[in-house]
Amino acid sequence: MLEIRNYILEHRLVEKGDDILVGLSGGPDSVFLLYALDMFKESLGYSLHAVHVHHGIRGEEADRDMKFSEELCNNLEIPFKKVFVDAPKLAGEKGMSLEEAARILRYEAFETTRKEIEDKLTAVTGGQETENSRCLIAVAHHMDDQAETVLHNLVRGSGIRGLSGMEPKRGFIIRPLLSVKREYILSKLKDNGIPYVIDSTNLDTRYTRNHIRSEILPGLREINPEASSHIARTADILREADDFFGRLASMYVDKYAEIRNGEMTGQEGTEISLPVTELKTYPELVRQYVMIELIRRIGTPLKDWGAVHFRDMDKLIHGPGNAHLDLPYKMSADYRKKRLILRINQEIFSIKRRKNNDGASKSSDS
The missing domain is CATH 3.30.465.60 (Uridine Diphospho-n-acetylenolpyruvylglucosamine Reductase; domain 3)
Incomplete structure (x- = not known):
């Protein structure tokens, strides 16, 4: 757990007085993120909240996930909000995949909830924004997710920017778990007897990311057990290259x-x-x-x-x-x-x- 705390400090993901909103699905990754951030909140000086998004799919299983997430937050005494969205409707209206529609609506719900928390904080200070009126969104992407993202973008023909993967911090979104692998998360949950739920759609290999997760990455790990960490490290290098070329281009445009x-x-x-x-x-x-x-x-x-x-x-x-x-x-x-x-x-x-x-x-x- 110390590695995660050091990663947060190294990348300056949070500051004292921040409020952190965790996107909580009830799955192992987001549950682990919630417990980790709850463990560090006193020493790092932030407050913790959670939001669960019900996408209007998976029926009783989704209802179970929402109930589990709510009970978990009640047990940890973490403020909790549940949001209902209609992913099938958006997918039909926009002609997009159900997966993409759910992602869009999920992040919209995160941002709406984040602003609500900030508004309440500002109201407490009499309408004046202070260092204690910032709320960030914490999502549970980890090192294997990073590797999946890079591979997905690679086969889609992305350039340096796409191959640089996900950033530790972008705007109000932070990713505190990018330094750890999925197996680390699962082992910690098991060792500490922490329960979680499983989204059955994550096992459906018709989805590209699930196919990469369950078939492509395991094959690469047979070649090299550290495949995920090497891919993630390459993403870090490419992110530095992307930043360099971006600054070079900015100076050129400034001049000419x-x-x-x-x-x-x-x-x-x-x-x-x-x-x-x-x-x-x-x-x-x-x-x-x-x-x-x-x-x-x-x-x-x-x-x-x-x-x-x-x-x-x-x-x-x-x-x-x-x-x-x-x-x-x-x-x-x-x-x-x-x-x-x-x-x-x-x-x-x-x-x-x-x-x-x-x-x-x-x-x-x-």
């Missing part, structure tokens, strides 16, 4: 990019441009990070961007010029006068329509 809003260009939207003559001398990886930074600077979410979009932009700047490309979030890219120009448009502006409009403009000018 120009940002103009619609009022300056006489058109709708915002525009950012960058000379590419020098940029084209750098490796493709560096060019991609610069493009990511341009997208971030213009204020566009990166969620739906894939490798194909960056490859298309790279082809654009290596072409003859005077070329156009439509991109996600009503963005467009143009390559003119040796500059890459990204714009946010009010609507998608296809190259065919662009040519027609250019022709119409020339006719009206004449």
